[in-house]
Amino acid sequence: MEPAMAAAATRDPEVRASEQDTFGFPHLPYQCQMQFMACVYETLDLGGIGILESPTGTGKTLSLLCPSLAWLRRRELSILAEELTPADQESDLWAQHIRTQAQLSAERVWERRREWREQRKSRARRSVALTSSGTQQQSKRRHVQPPVAESQENLSLEALYLEPPVTRTQQHSEEAFQQKLQIIFCSRTHSQLAQVLREIKTSQEVPENLAVVTLGARQSLCVHALKSRAKGGQHLNDLCRLATERRAGLVCDLKKSAEAMADVFLSQMMDIEAMAERGRAPVGGGCPYYGSRRALQEADVVLVPYASLVSAETRRKLGLRTEGNVLIFDEAHNLLEAIGESNSVTVTLQQAKCSVEDLEAYGQHYEARLSPKNALQLRQLRQLSLQLHRYMGALEKPCALTVGAFLVALGADHFDLPSLADFLLHTELPRKVRHFAERFALKPGTSSSVYAISDLLKALQFSSTEDRIICEPGTEASLRYLSLDAEARFREILVAARAVLFAGGTLEARELPVDVTRPLRSFSGPHVVPSSHILVRYVTHAGTQPLDFRKDQRSCDQTLAQLRLILTKAASATHGGAVFFFPSYEYLSVIAQTLDGSRLAGRRLFMEQNRRGGQSGGVKNDAATTLQSFASAVREDGSAVLFAVSGASLSEGIDFKDDLCRLVAVIGLPYPNASDLAMLEKMRFLDACAKREQGSLTGRDYYTGKCMKAVNQCVGRSIRHAKDWSAILLLDHRYGQPQIQQKIAGWLRTEATAGTFETAMCELKRFMDSSCPSSQ
Structure with missing residues (x-):
């Protein structure tokens, strides 16, 4: 707040x-x-x-x-x-005795937890205490040896990984904190979780010794020098395992300080950046990743990104427990997309090709030394990769297949997929092939190939009749495993909470x-701002002509001319920042090419960059830099214009408060790509469910809902506190349709009216020039 x-x-x-x-x-x-x-x-x-x-x-x-x-x-x-x-009691007298004993037991556990927490705080203070001479203690020197080639014994499939034993300290705390009640708070990004942590510190009823632990991936928390050599998150996971086990010539002793780091994290509230900074400390430092995992069981509040909770594998690795706990999903409109993404696996034609080559080379080098069972499994995996490559190379048109139909088309319906997946897991083959490929420099960029095959096998192993394989042909052909009913699997987790x-x-x-x-x-709930601080208009026409920003109409000369006029007049009437959201980067680029220079209506113009390649017509920088430059222009000049894209970086999680956004306009309706096979399959699945369950979500509801969520998120960037104010224009004739208006956020609907741009401009000028907004 x-x-x-x-x-x-x-x-x-x-x-x-x-x-x-x-x-x-x-x-x-x-x-x-x-x-x-x-x-x-x-x-x-x-x-x-x-x-x-x-x-x-x-x-x-x-x-x-x-x-x-x-x-x-x-x-x-x-x-x-x-x-x-106990749930059942035989008599009232005995029940009272049992309840009394349970209360005493609870108090004893409570006291053990309190004492253990105090011991942790004491150890955390001592870790940075001063010596008798007044100087800081010297931490143990942590040498990082340069990486060398892994031995052939470590790369062999017969070399297996053993889990480290549980220490007495771990056993002590596990007994005291077994099944501890926790609040697991989820949001989309670590920056949003950092804001949550700041909010926790302002509450006036924080429990005594409240322990708040933030969980993150190694990519965010690793402080070892090897991180700079990692090629992606999975590679870093491999390097971490090797270094902590002192294998392949890699050494990392930071994990030994995990318990000390847990002391710190359970004693102080730290966001992900502060945790990493503490890990780098010359005194009292250690591994933040393993420290946070060690602290997890004892935490009162766990802050975690969606991706870590919705992924079954990540939950297992982190030790996240939902049973009996409280789960809070902030910004929950993103949840279904996060669940679907976590259950999606993609394999490209290039990955399949590299997997064949890497497995072939690895097999030639090691197959004679392998046990008959491992040698057979390796040959089967190589054959499966070859059939994947051939299948994708022969694709002529996009298609969506059930898992069974896909395996038949692939010629792999006779493969024992669970056995292959188990083989990959227990032999650590993907890691060993990666290091083998890097050691012998087989081909740059191929060393992650087997991971993609492994992920696909794991997904297929637990597939259902509702799952689909989306096949895309071309030089960049790909297969995408899509779980259409991933929400049902996740729902099973929520039941136990x-x-x-x-x-x-x-x-x-x-x-x-x-x-x-x-x-x-x-x-x-309603909004806390007065109605006089909001101007909401559905702008359906320019003169007598309807504003039509449908994909097949929006690039015609008449529509472009109308939009240029609207952008210019709306920007010139705005005091402060004006933010215009376009339905796509492509359309933003079309508009940018029709404008003259880097200004609009005399105001400096900034444009959001398409991170996936290419420039949308604006300054060559990322979203954060664009926002910073835009904010500076508003402060210096009193006004500026920002072109952004619905659903992109600047449309969600950004505060355009006060003068940063006195006008927000959404151009058109940002519907998802109607020809996307994954979207079509999801819609068909939902339609089938709706026929069985009356009142459930239909495919059309889902499709429209994704569009309107993007609209509501764009609009929500403008009003950020009770004294803020902003004008909101929704530009398209379709905003006049009742079925679209019903999807607009309630606090906007109560204030919105439909009309022409000319009428809206008169009202916009009066709103901007009124004494109420400018004086307050």
């Missing part, structure tokens, strides 16, 4: 909360925030699912955290006692992995 919003809450008596439980909210909350927090607390206390809608800029994250932390502080001990109480909260600006139960058998509570 921004300071300006908090101050507004204390100044405006009409929107002050009544004298109720504010759950440690650091400021006097609005009534809608009180209702939001009450729904959160009730859901946690009674269990079940909560779906909470609140517009961007209404302090949603803080409204989630405060009742959750208050509930944890007030109820954790009693819940622990409940868990230790004590409570699940989905929060966002616009949410619908049909678009979330909700278990319908559990109690469901919902809340939808």
